[in-house]
Amino acid sequence: MNAAPTPPKAELHVHIEGTLEPEMVFDLARRNGIELPHESVADLRAKYRFSDLQSFLDIYYANMAVLRTEADFRDLAAAYLDRCAEQGVRHAEIFFDPQAHLKRGVPMETVIGGLHSALADSDVSASLILCFLRDESAESAAEALRLAEPFLDRIVGVGLDSAEVGHPPSKFTEVFARARELGLRAVAHAGEEGPPEYVREALDLLGVQRIDHGIRALEDPELVERLRRERIPLTVCPLSNVRLGAFAELSGHTLPALLEHGLLVTVNSDDPAYFGGYVDENFDAVRRELGLSTEQLRELAANSFRAAFLDDRRRDEFL
Ligand code: ES4
Ligand code: ZN
Secondary structure: OOOOOOOOOOEEEEEEEHHHHHHHHHHHHHHHHOOOOOOHHHHHHHHOOOOOOHHHHHHHHHHHHHHHOOHHHHHHHHHHHHHHHHOOEEEEEEEOOHHHHHOOOOOHHHHHHHHHHHHOOOEEEEEEEEEEEEEOOOOHHHHHHHHHHHHHOOOOOOEOOOOOOOOOHHHHHHHHHHHHHOOOOEEEEEOOOOHHHHHHHHHHHHOOEEEEOOOHHHHHHHHHHHHOOOOOOOOOHHHEEEEEEEEHHHHHOHHHHHHHOOOOOOEEOHHHHHHHOOOOHHHHHHHHHHHOOOOHHHHHHHHHHHHOOOOHOOOOHHH
């Protein structure tokens, strides 16, 4: 049942709420006395036919209703870290969406406390990246950061996710400046569905150190050259891009072109419970469908450590 063994790697683009498997949706609903609008696990899974990012986000946010207690967040992260251990993921930088939980009355301390306790108990090296929801207001993002300030030692950075088009990085200039003042690293989803201009804004206005997705950067040769020159990592998510319609088929994915341009590309799962696989299934799929060589796969795995927020000594241990 395990995929072919792949080299040790880091995962840098995974939303912990996107690791919520349908079985766990039902388990947590039962534990929390929540009635679900789905007949069965199979019925829920059958609803995972997405046409674009928004159609995915609608069900992703709806399923989060079952995450209520610190134990729920701990169990969610512990299950993901167990998968990491099985798949040779030695280090994970994990996104979470606190605004989606605060809005439902779940306090920041419950979310971070639960996630952190799973990280502290795991043999896999892992850290947390607090993501702002770009389809919420800049004020809401600032409030989330303020609520996270007592827990800064449990967070490595901030990110920007959710519905991209119409919500440019420029909307979040101030809150990213504040996060960087607090000593946090910064990343942002950009160029997933949005234009190359959003990638530039993320770099120039938010000061991000990595771009999540970034696939549409290829439309802009000058931007590609800049990403190459500045060695800005792109955390690419192949199965996600196909499920959300960026590419009709995996065989048409531009991952090989990104590598040929000399970009620092990594392979990641994004929302593995929704998109058909964890990081090894993504590696396996690009090997099969894009004909990547063993050498290229090794390079992608090494890139994941090069792009990680690790100090040089720990990075060298992994490489
Ligand atoms: C996401 Cl695939 C994707 N894109 C943007 N935001 C997200 N949040 C969770 N998954
Ligand atoms: Zn993502």
